[in-house]
Amino acid sequence: MKPSAFEYLAAASVDEAIAVLAAHGGEAKIIAGGQSLVPMLNFRLLAPTILVDINKVPGLDHITPDGDGLCIGALTRHHALETSDLVRERFPVLCEAMTHVAHLAIRNRGTIGGSLCHADPAAELPMMALLLDATIVTADSDGAREIPAKDFFDGALSTVLEEDELVTEVRIPALPANCGWGFEEVSQRAGDFAMAAAAATVSLSNGAAVQVRLALMGVGDTPMRMRGIETQLSGAPLTAETIEAAAASVVDAVDPMSDLHASSDYRRHLAQVLTKRVLSDAWQRAGGTAQ
Ligand SMILES: Cc1cc2nc3c(=O)[nH]c(=O)nc-3n(C[C@H](O)[C@H](O)[C@H](O)COP(=O)(O)OP(=O)(O)OC[C@H]3O[C@@H](n4cnc5c(N)ncnc54)[C@H](O)[C@@H]3O)c2cc1C
Numbered sequence: 001m002k003p004s005a006f007e008y009l010a011a012a013s014v015d016e017a018i019a020v021l022a023a024h025g026g027e028a029k030i031i032a033g034g035q036s037l038v039p040m041l042n043f044r045l046l047a048p049t050i051l052v053d054i055n056k057v058p059g060l061d062h063i064t065p066d067g068d069g070l071c072i073g074a075l076t077r078h079h080a081l082e083t084s085d086l087v088r089e090r091f092p093v094l095c096e097a098m099t100h101v102a103h104l105a106i107r108n109r110g111t112i113g114g115s116l117c118h119a120d121p122a123a124e125l126p127m128m129a130l131l132l133d134a135t136i137v138t139a140d141s142d143g144a145r146e147i148p149a150k151d152f153f154d155g156a157l158s159t160v161l162e163e164d165e166l167v168t169e170v171r172i173p174a175l176p177a178n179c180g181w182g183f184e185e186v187s188q189r190a191g192d193f194a195m196a197a198a199a200a201t202v203s204l205s206n207g208a209a210v211q212v213r214l215a216l217m218g219v220g221d222t223p224m225r226m227r228g229i230e231t232q233l234s235g236a237p238l239t240a241e242t243i244e245a246a247a248a249s250v251v252d253a254v255d256p257m258s259d260l261h262a263s264s265d266y267r268r269h270l271a272q273v274l275t276k277r278v279l280s281d282a283w284q285r286a287g288g289t290a291q
Contacts, residue, residue: 003041007050011057014139014168020052022141028052032114033074035106035141059212060113060168063087065219068174074113074167078125082107091132091172093181093199097124100183103191113167119222121156122193124185127223131199134172140165153222176203176211181189182278185218186270188261194196194218195262198274202282209238209283214246219254219271226253226275238283247275 007032011017021028028047031037032055040046056062060075063084070090072081081087082098101115102106115125116136129136129149135145139162154160161167185197196218203211212233217223229246236242256267284290 001042001044002046003038004047006041006048009050010053010055011207014057014060014166015126017052017054017057017166018140018164020050021166024048026163028163030054030117032111033077033106033109034114035110036114036118036120054166064251065255066171067225070172072170072172074111074169076112078102078107078112078115079104081112083096091175092218093183093201094128094132094172096181096183097199097261100124100187100194100197101184107187112170115157116152116170117161117167119153119155119157119159120193121221121223122197122218124194124197124217127197127199127215127217129170129172130223130225131201131213132172132175133213136167137171138165139168139171144168146171150225154250156221170201175201175253178204178286179203179211180282180287182285184274184277184281196256196267196270196274198271198278199284200275200278202233202279202286202288204283204286204288208234208236209286209288210234212279214275214276214279216254216271217265219256224254226250228253229275233279238279238288243276243279243283247272247281250275 027049031051031053060073062073078098078101082095088095115123134149136152152159173236179201181201183199185193185194198216201216202209212230214226229249250271251268254271256264258264
């Protein structure tokens, strides 16, 4: 199919993009990489009257240090995140996650802002934003606001953004010292959306796991942090037994949907298996004994 007719404007600044969004209410849509929006237009799942292209807006495409963390402009491509030395040095788990996003051609166009705003329940970047306690910086007619990733996603393909609100930047705070990580996903074929995925970071301090983080996706309408399990695992070494118990708790904490690709039971099983793998990998990368 082909999209409904629309007007097109290449915005020259954030202010211009916001002004056009505000003037058209919910009838205007931002286009960044176009890798999710254009298929939705072609299937006529969306029919905006105007597309506001932000690709020429200066200042939205950068990966810059922010203390020991990073500021990432909304227009930063998946491929830039995958290949950036700065990202690999500070957040290797993010580089790893990017290798699972679609195919190279899509990663060359798709942007971090677009992925977060599209909020696909099976997309890697929303889960990574949640895992890494990212803050999503936005601008609209009233000014700027900073939204913690945990408050950003409010359903499948849905966020708390207002109609005239634009994501400008994503800020990721530094990971704690001695921090290991794990990332695992299962999809039917390489490049497909994940049926389920898990990611973890674990810090090692005096022989114990501290600041444990565990996130899952594909098992609910939005990515999920497993905060109860994080608390349960913190303060002691990770062992085969504690990891097994954490994975068993995940089964009760998720309520995945069934679809053409996988049943709810299979996704629950994946959540359990992937949880074990990412916790074990994160613990070992932090310097803990192999489990
Ligand atoms: C075949 C195929 C396979 C794919 N597989 C995967 C996969 O495995 N994992 C995965 O995560 N993704 C996958 N994708 C999606 C891809 O990663 C997209 O690039 C990404 O979801 C959206 O980024 P974009 O820059 O292309 O956004 P666009 O398509 O341009 O926009 C997406 C949505 O976000 C809004 N938007 C964009 N930027 C902003 C902004 N700065 N502020 C406010 N709103 C904004 C748009 O209005 C639109 O509603 C796949 C896509 C295709 C076509």
